[in-house]
Amino acid sequence: MRYLPHTDQDRADMLATIGVGAIDDLFSGVPADKLLGDKLDLPDHQSEMAVARHLSALAGDNRAAGAGPFFVGAGAYRHHVPASVDHIIQRSEFLTSYTPYQPEITQGTLQSLFEFQTQVANLTAMDVANASMYDGSTGTAEAVLMAHRLTKCKKAVISGGLHPQYRGVVETLSGMSGGVVAALPPDPAGTEAIIDAIDDETSCVVVQSPTVYGQLIDLEPIAEKAHAHGALLVAVFTEVISLGMLEPPGAKGADIVVGEGQSIGNPLTFGGPYVGLFATRQKYLRQMPGRVCGETVDAAGDRGFVLTLSTREQHIRRDKATSNICTNSGLCCLAFTIHMTLLGEAGLRKLAEANHARACQLADALGAVPGVEVINETFFNEFTLRLPKPAKDAVRALAERDVLAGVPASRLEPGHADLDNLLIVAATETVTDADIAAYADALMEVV
């Protein structure tokens, strides 16, 4: 067994040193009738070669995004990640380190977290950011709970443009912890009158822009109405690269900004692990969930970094904590920080422009297919098509032509007949002219 250093002789000698005769003497705490006599009904250990063979076969039974035309988004996006990012995050000192509870010997992790927090705060135009959440959806649910704590109200008003699976997470967490969720119906056109739903019982309004259907939303009037009722605006995004070109939520009155950071530094990986971004105003800092890293000095006067404000956290406050969260997305947030550092301001803007341009080209090409309509007035790198037939069927037919065409709205929002023909389509910088032509041609055949 290649991972276990002891020989049988080592084990025998060590048992003798301990002063017991057999290994099961050390398991005497386990009730005798509960100690397993037989091996588990599972295969025995395998060589590295055999493991690779088995898993490679499973991997081979999936159609990788990069293997052909690919336009799937709705909360996760395929981008080019520079090769250096993955090499750096695989350094042992980052990959195999624990949470930086001993700051004297974890300054590498801590300084990169401080850089991450600053990048996120600047991107969103907020005062402070935490050291990441599990992902955008769980971060959104935590934002709602934070708003409940701050406002002492329990009702969250949820936009019909919020990713339906995000809404599901909010409904589950808020519902199970005594909150009320007032969710507006699906809003593909981005025209809902959410400000009419805000009242004095409202703790927060949760609005995604771009919406799950791709529409860009004017947050300012929503923030004004929310604030007039003592409620907070939780602004959500699922495509962080949009912030390279779009006005940041912090400039539009958002009180909490939360989003998915996967696009920067992290592969699709079938939905996880990802990295949730979470930022807020200075005045709400002490109700912010999750780990935070702060600057300080050491006994020699040198600058250093530590995890701080831990009196909010479960390992100190236990049942009085702001959240039960312990783990963050450490390595994913490191990948985010490295990729963002490689881009810099100029690179992020160029990347955003390339994404937007590809999406505009795609919208023009698909909108020209007879019977197909682009429903968006505005969008960044994702928009919604209305097809002359159920999107589910079109996606299946297009997949048979090796075009992964997008996400049927009905997959995210089943049970709404008016959504059946809507298809959510994304284009990033990875899309080529040939991909767009292939999609348009195939769509022409399918509809």
Added chain:
Amino acid sequence: MNDQGRPTRPNENDDTVGTPVRPTFTGNRALQLEEPLIFEIGRPEACGVDIEPVANAKPRLGNHARSTPIDLPGLSEPEAVRHYVRLSQKNYAIDMGLYPLGSCTMKHNPRINETMARLPGFADIHPLQPQSTVQGALRLIEELAGWLTTITGMASIAMSPKAGAHGELCGMMAIKAALAARGEARSFVLVPESAHGTNPATAALLGYNVLEVPARDDGTVDPASVQGLIDAHPGEVAAIMLTNPNTCGLFEPDVVKIADAIHAAGGYFYCDGANLNAIMGKARPGDLGVDAMHINLHKTFSTPHGGGGPGAGPVVLSQALAPFAPLPFVTKADGRYRLVESKDDDSSADAFGRLTAFHGQMGMFVRALAWMLSHGADGMRQVSEDAVLNANYIRAGLSDLMSLPFPDHPSMHEVLFDDTFLRDTDVTTLDFAKAMIDEGYHPMTMYFPLVVHGALLIEPTESESRASLDLFIATLRDLVFAAKDGAAERFTQAPRFAPRKRLDETGAARKPILKWTPPPPFEAAAE
């Protein structure tokens, strides 16, 4: 926290301490390299990525285009690589040495796992692409689920929780949903005082009042105490959250009685699975009456900790709780795998909802399955035996010098000491831990569990060789002798040789600086 009176800031009245002595011009010490923040070395126009420009005749941003700068520095690739490699060298890691953090299970991370997770067929697939194009991924989730339920002897599993605490939330939500399905809303959850902080935090998040169960003198939970609390709140106890093996490193000898008591009262048994590494192939939680238990794939199954995550916390469930498992889940029919994602599906009628967008931590699933396939039934049993052997070997090597609060039972995979052995010295548990840093070790878990004074909780894992353990034991013995001999500066000034000395955590919390801001212009600074 560095809150025990040791210096964490320069003494302003002492010139020799107040001015950092710089033995080199750069502040570097050979391989220990000082490194500024990216905000101090980057430029907004610098870029380490060449992006292909794309023509755009007709932008569709409406009036939402950004009008303000972001303030993000960039670096070229060589600069960025050097920056982050230098930072990496300030970290301790399991690849460098023994990492004895109790309850954290810092074991070797096989690199085949990393290679497998990066196969395009796993890393480059989208959670919402057609299910017909991800049959291999769904099969992998099913296979992993099968391994986990077999190891634990449980009926069912929820795969989507993203970390241990998220798994706790999942398990407790299933319990809350099961009670609601019976028309009951109970208000109390029992949590032993030795529990991880996430347990009471999770219970409180779901609106439960936490009742603390005291530990017996031997460090374990007394079923009579549990029964007493149940009797004091008839029909009102929803669950007990018990860690087993517990955080004192002991197998709860009365776990079956405790499970019976909570079941007899109509409640459920949530088991914190943080310490599964002690019992794989030796005992199954399903045989002990457990109703729900999260499994930290990043502990037991060696998906790397990555400096604090990402984790993965699938939850195994008993037959009673299985119907309430959250969305999504994988089913199989006619040789095809199918993902059940929404409530309109018959098989998901009782699902309590959704815990996360998409389907869970696939990247961690690949790594964990690679680890399990590599170890197999025989290897996993050996893992637990070696983990327990190693902890007891350390215990045998130190118990004459360090104080064991609970000497009556053998330790499982971790051994707990308290600070009685430091009583007549000027050395605290924290000092002792910091002195270990100078010796090239990451300290053990300190001041946890809370049931003993000045706890030192050591978990070596199965990855350590006998030679490694011998050196660790010898080092700790030397430190104990030094502490008892009054060599206080070796402790109170520690760490002396790390990239940083003790840091002012109190100051950091009092006046938080959580992001970089540009320094004031020179004139302003001079005022």
